Amino acid sequence: MISDPLILSIVLFSFMFLLLFAGLWIGFSLFAAGIFGMLVYDLNLPPVLSVWDKIGSLMANSMYNSLNSWSLTALPLFIFMGEILFRTKISTKLLNGLVPWLSSVPGKLLHINVVACSLFAAVSGSSAATTATVGKITLEELKKRGYDRNLALGSLAGAGTLGFLIPPSLIMIIYGILSDTSIGKLFIGGVIPGIILGGMYSLFIIVRVLFNKDLVPQLKEKYTFMQKIKASYELIPVLFLIIIVLGGIYMGVTTPTEAAAIGVIGSFILAALFKNLSWENFKSSLTNAVKTSCMICFIIAGAGFLSQVVAFIGIARALSEYIVSLGLNAWMLILIVGLMYFLLGMILDGISIVVMTLPIVLPIVLEAGYHPLWFGIFLVIMVELSQITPPVGFSLFVIEGISEENITTILKATFPFFIIMASMVLILLLFPDIVFFLPSKM
């Protein structure tokens, strides 16, 4: 029986990581760690109540309470929407619409990943979905036309992560629920940082190409202005979806959950128009969406229970008090928090990291004077980084699957984009107003 909360927290988290590394599923590891925490803590229960009953009722209730959430209902819907769009011709349409415009920019089609991912991210809630949907078309096209392979792979990895930053975003939904921040405001707050990040990727590509002309094939693809306009019709489906999903949220007419349902219906309409709506496609997008939603929600339920335990046995408060007693200034604190997320990002996926750490980290960060809206965007970028940090980076796995390149090549190609993303964190720290500008206009 341990009563000192600091020692208790060390024992608890060591136990949790032991289970995680032993290969127990993340959701179950969180439940097990919670049970363990209750057992080793010096509980002062009346003799009529057994510790197992207390644990059991806490577990059952936190499972129900985590799932009994209207806001969280948006999550499966956005996943479903992404699955439907993945099976449509939407990525081909994006490519056709963008090619004529990009052919006159230095670096030409190398920008296709950045622009297509930014646009697709505005209808997709996850980085994996964005990377997979855009990458399945662009990587092949760029290879066929003789563009530099490294820049193609790297820009896909970097820009694909915009799926989490540019709304809608699964991470923002989860963060919004856990931190009691408006999901609508988080969504809109991610727009400007997302555009800046995409802009920096494009700038990097232009600089690389200016110094090394061999990266771009010497093909002459000329388009007249009318041809460009004509090709732009291909972009209408994506723009239509962006408007119906984000427009309602921005104007305050729909909640994010309603916007998600509208998005699902809109995607079905597009799939029908593109003649991609076969029974096979429908069934596989539905079952895949169920699978991903259940995976995420089970982790959320486990983390919900663990955070109840952490609060109940006093770890959360003790850790906050301890950090405050260290007298770190706000910069130092956010640096340490950032470093911690970076390290966790190596072994865990983004959503698990957010739900596991937030109950402890959020109060500390707010205490230091950071705004919850700002910290949400900061967290999203940290999660994006975790998507492309080895050895466990989900975007890397997705790209490995569609490009058939080995992971070392992909990592090397991704590194410059990783640095750009990390510098985005710095920009966010120096100019926090880029987060608040749009939400304040809502």
Next chain:
Amino acid sequence: MIGKLIHIIRKVSGIGTCLSSLFMIFITILIGLEVLLRSVFDTTTHISTEYSTYFFIALVSLGLAYTMREDGHIRITLLTGRLKGKAKKIQEISTTVLALIISVFLFYHTVLMAYETYSLGMKADTVSETPLYIPQLAIPVGILLLIIQLIDRILEIIYDFGSTDT
């Protein structure tokens, strides 16, 4: 015999998958209807928010087993991915057994929770006054399916175990 048992188990968890998928569609239709009614006919279903949340609880609970079967629940394979042969099987069995124990415990207590809600007659404080034990019951049903799936998993590993040894 074990083959037959696994076959039956698959059938049962297939039902869970179907129901889970159906709830996804129900949510979409219900909210879609609400948005349509509100924007075009200036009226409301009254229950859209409440019931889509119940459907969501059912979607997740009933889909847990299917997700397990399809290896959809994620875990860290950084170290365990290097294990081979017997060590791999021991690791697989022990983590699955641990998951099974937690699931059984959770099953018992979610049944208890739903029963308590039922006996106290708790209702949602909305126009529908839905008895809350109904959405709560979805959780133990889903976890029961998960338990069956985990048993199936253990059987499969042990079964495979025997066949490679002989």
